[in-house]
């Protein structure tokens with residue numbers, strides 16, 4: 085298993101977060117989805133947000149992306165307190181989100197998907213040729229393997245579609261990109277491709293929030309891992325300092341479960357080799 089050893093993780097702890105949430109609470113009727121949750125990400129840092137089903141990850145991401153409003157707590161972008169009332173407010177603050185459904189238009193080509201919704205905004209001056217050039221620039225920056233930008237996205241692979249969705253999130257030059265389960269539906273090679281994209285985003289000094297159930301992916305690319313459990317902060321680790329079983333224990337709230345035991349046995353037998 086590869087473990088990220090990026091220096092950005094340690095450097096990050098001394099600088100101001102690009103995005104910081106403090107004391108976040110959110111309930112839906114009688115359900116307390118989040119209680120007193122703190123979360124932060126620095127520029128050039130990949131933070132994984134993990135937790136079991138119902139832990140509150142999606143709710144927290146939707147608060148950061150302006151889909152939901154928190155009942156309590158504060159949110160800061162580069163130290164300045166902000167109120168994010170809508171997804172477009174989040175976007176103009178530099179917070180981009182790639183949701184699991186990707187929200188691509190299958191019948192449109194890559195260029196059209198990248199600029200969908202932006203044509204009337206800052207990019208109104210762009211003609212087709214300029215948009216195509218800008219598409220290639222964005223995809224090149226990500227090291228993306230897309231053969232042509234003039235094919236409908238329906239004919240792309242799952243990894244390529246994820247790439248287009250991530251590239252689209254970069255059109256407004258965001259400071260933070262949140263990726264919701266970006267590898268959930270992908271095979272091994274395509275997962276590796278998407279994890280490379282995450283590395284590229286970090287290289288570009290973006291703050292990256294990665295929501296994932298896949299511990300191997302998380303441990304491969306994250307600098308820091310934040311564990312939510314039952315709507316609260318359960319644990320936080322620097323990736324270099326944590327084992328899979330410690331992560332599983334934090335996620336499940338128990339160290340004596342079968343996954344932790346199996347991993348401990350495996351680690352012990354490796355140690356004896």
Ligand SMILES: Nc1ncnc2c1ncn2[C@@H]1O[C@H](COP(=O)(O)OP(=O)(O)OP(=O)(O)O)[C@@H](O)[C@H]1O
Nearest residue numbers: 112115116117135136137138139140141142143144
């Ligand atoms: N729109 C909603 N209405 C009512 N309850 C909700 C709503 N959204 C989330 N919840 C509840 O809030 C809690 C946190 O859910 P959330 O979807 O944020 O968890 P999660 O960690 O993203 O889970 P998963 O990994 O299954 O997506 C759960 O108890 C869930 O049932």
